[in-house]
Amino acid sequence: MNKRSLLKAAFALGFSLSLPFAAHAEDALARVKAAGVLKVGTETAFAPFDFIDEAGEHAGLNVDAFEEIGKELGVKVQWVELPWDGVLPGLEAGQFDVVAGPATITKARLERYRFLSPIAEATVALLKAKGDDSIQKPEDIAGKLVGAGKATSQLAQVQAYGKTLPKPVETREYVGFNEAYADLAAGRIAAVANSLPNIAYVAEKQPDIFAVVTPAFGQKSYFGFIGTKKADDQPLLDAMQAALVKMKGDGRLGELQKKWFGVTFETPDVAPEPAF
Secondary structure, three states: OOHHHHHHHHHHHHHHHHHHHHHHHOOHHHHHHHHOEEEEEEOOEEOOOEEEOOOOOEEOHHHHHHHHHHHHHOOEEEEEEOOHHHHHHHHHOOOOOEEEEEEEOOHHHHHHOEEOOOOEEOOEEEEEEOOOOOOOOHHHHOOOEEEEEOOOHHHHHHHHHHOOOOOOOEEEEEOOHHHHHHHHHOOOOOEEEEEHHHHHHHHHHOOOOEEEEEEEEOOOOEEEEEEOOOHHHHHHHHHHHHHHHHHHHOOHHHHHHHHHHOOOOOOOOOOOOOOO
């Protein structure tokens, strides 16, 4: 090999050795900070977490929470809105950096995704029409038609719960919960199964139309924001996790829970092992 060939080989070797370092330098945290923008995917039919308010603005606990996370990271937040059944596939396809949702932490999801520090309790409860005396407790939905979100853990839980009742529970799946609430108000379904914070908010806003059936049923669960398990995404998710824990510690997250749910929740700092 002559001198020129040796120089070419050395250059090629040096270039190839630099690739892992370059890839590391371009991890998700570095990329987000360089762009100054954190892309967040979510649906906007999940009040009080994410919804379009009467002024036509995107509002909810997630909007306020990510505003604080953005401040901690020193970046702006860009929202990517789409139906829930497209949110997790969108995350895996790299359309955005993280999912607001939030999503109930389940065994299946925890195996596939990384959940950040839980932001609220997610135990399932029922919303019924105001004045419907046929449903006084959760087991009274035996033999009735109940609505829930398509591809949600609330749907899975109410279906599992229905199998324990004397008469099977028929379920109707909805792309967005707003459509389920509309069908409940119109008398087309007997109840809607959703997490307690969500239906408590709906009943509070429309007390002449809806009422909450207590107690909640099923396994105690929590809501969390979601990222991937890709190695390059972990520095960004670590930074977001630290921001959430800091928000819990200084009381900002509790203030947001009080603002949007009317109550505060005790939540663990890390995603707990789910019961289902």
